[in-house]
Amino acid sequence: MVNDDTRIQRDRRARILEAGLEVFSVEGFAGATLDGLANAAGLSKPNLLYYFPSKEAVYLALLERLLDTWLDPLRVLDPDGDPVVEFLAYVRRKLHLARDYPRESRLFAGEVLRGAPVLAPELSGDLRKLVDAQARVISGWMAAGRIAPSEPHHLIMSVWALTQHYADFAVQVSAVLGDTRDPWEEAEAHLTTMFTRMLTG
Known part of the structure:
Protein backbone atom coordinates (compact mmCIF):
# COMPACT_ATOMS: atom_id res chain seq x y z
CA MET A 1 0.00 0.00 0.00
CA VAL A 2 2.86 2.39 0.77
CA ASN A 3 4.37 1.79 -2.66
CA ASP A 4 1.00 2.36 -4.37
CA ASP A 5 0.49 5.58 -2.43
CA THR A 6 3.97 6.74 -3.34
CA ARG A 7 3.36 5.92 -7.01
CA ILE A 8 0.00 7.71 -6.98
CA GLN A 9 1.55 10.71 -5.25
CA ARG A 10 4.38 10.89 -7.79
CA ASP A 11 1.89 10.57 -10.63
CA ARG A 12 -0.33 13.34 -9.29
CA ARG A 13 2.58 15.67 -8.64
CA ALA A 14 3.78 15.04 -12.20
CA ARG A 15 0.27 15.73 -13.55
CA ILE A 16 0.06 18.97 -11.61
CA LEU A 17 3.47 20.12 -12.84
CA GLU A 18 2.61 19.22 -16.44
CA ALA A 19 -0.66 21.13 -16.11
CA GLY A 20 1.18 24.03 -14.49
CA LEU A 21 3.67 24.16 -17.33
CA GLU A 22 0.86 24.38 -19.86
CA VAL A 23 -1.18 26.94 -17.93
CA PHE A 24 1.69 29.22 -16.91
CA SER A 25 3.29 29.15 -20.37
CA VAL A 26 -0.01 30.23 -21.97
CA GLU A 27 -1.66 32.39 -19.31
CA GLY A 28 1.41 33.72 -17.51
CA PHE A 29 1.70 33.82 -13.74
CA ALA A 30 -0.91 36.54 -13.26
CA GLY A 31 -3.45 34.83 -15.52
CA ALA A 32 -3.09 31.39 -13.95
CA THR A 33 -5.52 30.37 -11.22
CA LEU A 34 -5.72 27.42 -8.86
CA ASP A 35 -9.00 26.41 -10.48
CA GLY A 36 -7.37 26.49 -13.90
CA LEU A 37 -4.41 24.45 -12.69
CA ALA A 38 -6.69 21.88 -11.05
CA ASN A 39 -8.88 21.59 -14.16
CA ALA A 40 -5.85 21.16 -16.41
CA ALA A 41 -4.51 18.44 -14.09
CA GLY A 42 -7.88 16.68 -13.93
CA LEU A 43 -8.00 17.05 -10.16
CA SER A 44 -10.19 18.83 -7.67
CA LYS A 45 -8.86 22.04 -6.20
CA PRO A 46 -8.58 20.51 -2.67
CA ASN A 47 -6.69 17.57 -4.17
CA LEU A 48 -4.23 19.91 -5.88
CA LEU A 49 -3.76 21.85 -2.65
CA TYR A 50 -2.85 18.59 -0.88
CA TYR A 51 0.27 18.38 -3.08
CA PHE A 52 1.02 22.07 -3.56
CA PRO A 53 -0.24 24.68 -1.07
CA SER A 54 -0.56 27.47 -3.66
CA LYS A 55 -0.13 28.35 -7.31
CA GLU A 56 3.16 29.98 -6.27
CA ALA A 57 4.39 26.60 -5.05
CA VAL A 58 3.61 24.98 -8.43
CA TYR A 59 5.31 27.86 -10.22
CA LEU A 60 8.41 27.65 -8.02
CA ALA A 61 8.72 23.89 -8.53
CA LEU A 62 8.58 24.37 -12.30
CA LEU A 63 11.20 27.11 -12.30
Whole structure:
Protein backbone atom coordinates (compact mmCIF):
# COMPACT_ATOMS: atom_id res chain seq x y z
CA MET A 1 0.00 0.00 0.00
CA VAL A 2 2.86 2.39 0.77
CA ASN A 3 4.37 1.79 -2.66
CA ASP A 4 1.00 2.36 -4.37
CA ASP A 5 0.49 5.58 -2.43
CA THR A 6 3.97 6.74 -3.34
CA ARG A 7 3.36 5.92 -7.01
CA ILE A 8 0.00 7.71 -6.98
CA GLN A 9 1.55 10.71 -5.25
CA ARG A 10 4.38 10.89 -7.79
CA ASP A 11 1.89 10.57 -10.63
CA ARG A 12 -0.33 13.34 -9.29
CA ARG A 13 2.58 15.67 -8.64
CA ALA A 14 3.78 15.04 -12.20
CA ARG A 15 0.27 15.73 -13.55
CA ILE A 16 0.06 18.97 -11.61
CA LEU A 17 3.47 20.12 -12.84
CA GLU A 18 2.61 19.22 -16.44
CA ALA A 19 -0.66 21.13 -16.11
CA GLY A 20 1.18 24.03 -14.49
CA LEU A 21 3.67 24.16 -17.33
CA GLU A 22 0.86 24.38 -19.86
CA VAL A 23 -1.18 26.94 -17.93
CA PHE A 24 1.69 29.22 -16.91
CA SER A 25 3.29 29.15 -20.37
CA VAL A 26 -0.01 30.23 -21.97
CA GLU A 27 -1.66 32.39 -19.31
CA GLY A 28 1.41 33.72 -17.51
CA PHE A 29 1.70 33.82 -13.74
CA ALA A 30 -0.91 36.54 -13.26
CA GLY A 31 -3.45 34.83 -15.52
CA ALA A 32 -3.09 31.39 -13.95
CA THR A 33 -5.52 30.37 -11.22
CA LEU A 34 -5.72 27.42 -8.86
CA ASP A 35 -9.00 26.41 -10.48
CA GLY A 36 -7.37 26.49 -13.90
CA LEU A 37 -4.41 24.45 -12.69
CA ALA A 38 -6.69 21.88 -11.05
CA ASN A 39 -8.88 21.59 -14.16
CA ALA A 40 -5.85 21.16 -16.41
CA ALA A 41 -4.51 18.44 -14.09
CA GLY A 42 -7.88 16.68 -13.93
CA LEU A 43 -8.00 17.05 -10.16
CA SER A 44 -10.19 18.83 -7.67
CA LYS A 45 -8.86 22.04 -6.20
CA PRO A 46 -8.58 20.51 -2.67
CA ASN A 47 -6.69 17.57 -4.17
CA LEU A 48 -4.23 19.91 -5.88
CA LEU A 49 -3.76 21.85 -2.65
CA TYR A 50 -2.85 18.59 -0.88
CA TYR A 51 0.27 18.38 -3.08
CA PHE A 52 1.02 22.07 -3.56
CA PRO A 53 -0.24 24.68 -1.07
CA SER A 54 -0.56 27.47 -3.66
CA LYS A 55 -0.13 28.35 -7.31
CA GLU A 56 3.16 29.98 -6.27
CA ALA A 57 4.39 26.60 -5.05
CA VAL A 58 3.61 24.98 -8.43
CA TYR A 59 5.31 27.86 -10.22
CA LEU A 60 8.41 27.65 -8.02
CA ALA A 61 8.72 23.89 -8.53
CA LEU A 62 8.58 24.37 -12.30
CA LEU A 63 11.20 27.11 -12.30
CA GLU A 64 13.58 25.17 -10.05
CA ARG A 65 13.38 22.21 -12.41
CA LEU A 66 13.76 24.42 -15.47
CA LEU A 67 16.83 26.43 -14.53
CA ASP A 68 19.16 23.44 -14.43
CA THR A 69 17.98 22.31 -17.86
CA TRP A 70 18.36 25.82 -19.23
CA LEU A 71 21.99 26.12 -18.10
CA ASP A 72 23.15 22.71 -19.34
CA PRO A 73 23.96 23.73 -22.96
CA LEU A 74 26.44 26.37 -21.76
CA ARG A 75 27.98 24.16 -19.07
CA VAL A 76 29.34 21.67 -21.59
CA LEU A 77 31.33 24.22 -23.61
CA ASP A 78 34.77 22.57 -23.74
CA PRO A 79 37.70 24.98 -23.22
CA ASP A 80 40.05 22.47 -24.87
CA GLY A 81 37.92 21.93 -27.96
CA ASP A 82 38.00 23.71 -31.29
CA PRO A 83 36.45 27.14 -30.56
CA VAL A 84 34.28 27.32 -33.69
CA VAL A 85 33.08 23.74 -33.31
CA GLU A 86 32.37 24.22 -29.61
CA PHE A 87 30.49 27.48 -30.05
CA LEU A 88 28.41 26.25 -32.98
CA ALA A 89 27.53 23.15 -30.95
CA TYR A 90 26.36 25.48 -28.17
CA VAL A 91 24.17 27.39 -30.64
CA ARG A 92 22.61 24.14 -31.85
CA ARG A 93 22.04 22.88 -28.29
CA LYS A 94 20.26 26.11 -27.38
CA LEU A 95 18.15 26.00 -30.52
CA HIS A 96 17.20 22.37 -29.96
CA LEU A 97 16.32 23.16 -26.34
CA ALA A 98 13.95 25.90 -27.51
CA ARG A 99 12.49 23.56 -30.13
CA ASP A 100 11.98 20.63 -27.75
CA TYR A 101 10.86 22.67 -24.73
CA PRO A 102 8.88 25.65 -26.07
CA ARG A 103 6.61 25.87 -23.03
CA GLU A 104 9.58 25.93 -20.70
CA SER A 105 11.12 28.70 -22.82
CA ARG A 106 7.95 30.78 -22.55
CA LEU A 107 7.73 30.08 -18.81
CA PHE A 108 11.29 31.37 -18.36
CA ALA A 109 10.64 34.40 -20.56
CA GLY A 110 7.49 35.22 -18.61
CA GLU A 111 9.37 35.08 -15.32
CA VAL A 112 12.09 37.40 -16.62
CA LEU A 113 9.52 39.83 -18.05
CA ARG A 114 7.94 40.02 -14.58
CA GLY A 115 11.29 41.18 -13.23
CA ALA A 116 12.34 37.65 -12.18
CA PRO A 117 10.77 37.83 -8.67
CA VAL A 118 11.49 34.13 -8.14
CA LEU A 119 14.66 33.61 -10.17
CA ALA A 120 16.48 36.89 -9.48
CA PRO A 121 18.91 35.35 -6.93
CA GLU A 122 19.77 32.51 -9.34
CA LEU A 123 20.17 34.88 -12.31
CA SER A 124 22.66 37.07 -10.44
CA GLY A 125 24.19 34.06 -8.72
CA ASP A 126 24.64 30.70 -10.46
CA LEU A 127 23.76 31.98 -13.94
CA ARG A 128 26.12 34.92 -13.72
CA LYS A 129 28.96 32.76 -12.41
CA LEU A 130 28.51 30.29 -15.26
CA VAL A 131 28.32 33.00 -17.92
CA ASP A 132 31.38 34.76 -16.46
CA ALA A 133 33.34 31.50 -16.49
CA GLN A 134 32.44 30.65 -20.07
CA ALA A 135 32.99 34.25 -21.17
CA ARG A 136 36.55 33.88 -19.87
CA VAL A 137 36.95 30.76 -21.98
CA ILE A 138 35.72 32.63 -25.07
CA SER A 139 37.97 35.59 -24.24
CA GLY A 140 40.92 33.20 -24.09
CA TRP A 141 40.08 31.87 -27.55
CA MET A 142 39.88 35.45 -28.83
CA ALA A 143 43.16 36.51 -27.18
CA ALA A 144 44.88 33.52 -28.79
CA GLY A 145 43.54 34.57 -32.20
CA ARG A 146 41.49 31.39 -32.55
CA ILE A 147 38.22 33.26 -33.14
CA ALA A 148 37.42 36.83 -34.12
CA PRO A 149 37.24 39.37 -31.28
CA SER A 150 33.90 40.51 -29.84
CA GLU A 151 32.41 41.01 -26.38
CA PRO A 152 31.93 37.44 -25.03
CA HIS A 153 29.03 38.16 -22.66
CA HIS A 154 27.05 39.76 -25.46
CA LEU A 155 28.02 36.95 -27.81
CA ILE A 156 26.44 34.47 -25.38
CA MET A 157 23.35 36.66 -24.95
CA SER A 158 23.03 36.89 -28.72
CA VAL A 159 22.68 33.12 -28.79
CA TRP A 160 19.93 33.31 -26.19
CA ALA A 161 18.02 35.95 -28.15
CA LEU A 162 18.42 34.30 -31.54
CA THR A 163 17.47 30.78 -30.44
CA GLN A 164 14.71 31.34 -27.88
CA HIS A 165 12.92 33.72 -30.22
CA TYR A 166 11.65 30.74 -32.23
CA ALA A 167 9.88 29.31 -29.17
CA ASP A 168 8.80 32.52 -27.43
CA PHE A 169 7.46 34.12 -30.63
CA ALA A 170 6.34 30.93 -32.40
CA VAL A 171 3.04 32.49 -33.49
CA GLN A 172 4.88 35.36 -35.17
CA VAL A 173 7.41 33.02 -36.78
CA SER A 174 4.63 30.83 -38.15
CA ALA A 175 2.70 33.84 -39.43
CA VAL A 176 5.74 35.15 -41.30
CA LEU A 177 7.03 31.84 -42.68
CA GLY A 178 3.73 30.02 -43.20
CA ASP A 179 2.90 26.45 -42.28
CA THR A 180 4.79 24.70 -45.09
CA ARG A 181 8.29 25.64 -43.94
CA ASP A 182 10.26 24.15 -41.05
CA PRO A 183 11.45 27.14 -39.01
CA TRP A 184 13.81 25.03 -36.90
CA GLU A 185 15.70 23.48 -39.79
CA GLU A 186 15.98 26.84 -41.54
CA ALA A 187 17.00 28.57 -38.31
CA GLU A 188 19.74 26.05 -37.61
CA ALA A 189 21.22 26.49 -41.09
CA HIS A 190 20.98 30.27 -40.88
CA LEU A 191 22.44 30.59 -37.39
CA THR A 192 25.26 28.18 -38.18
CA THR A 193 26.24 30.28 -41.20
CA MET A 194 25.86 33.57 -39.34
CA PHE A 195 27.88 32.57 -36.27
CA THR A 196 30.54 30.88 -38.39
CA ARG A 197 31.11 34.15 -40.23
CA MET A 198 31.09 36.09 -36.98
CA LEU A 199 33.58 33.78 -35.28
CA THR A 200 35.96 33.46 -38.21
CA GLY A 201 35.88 37.13 -39.16
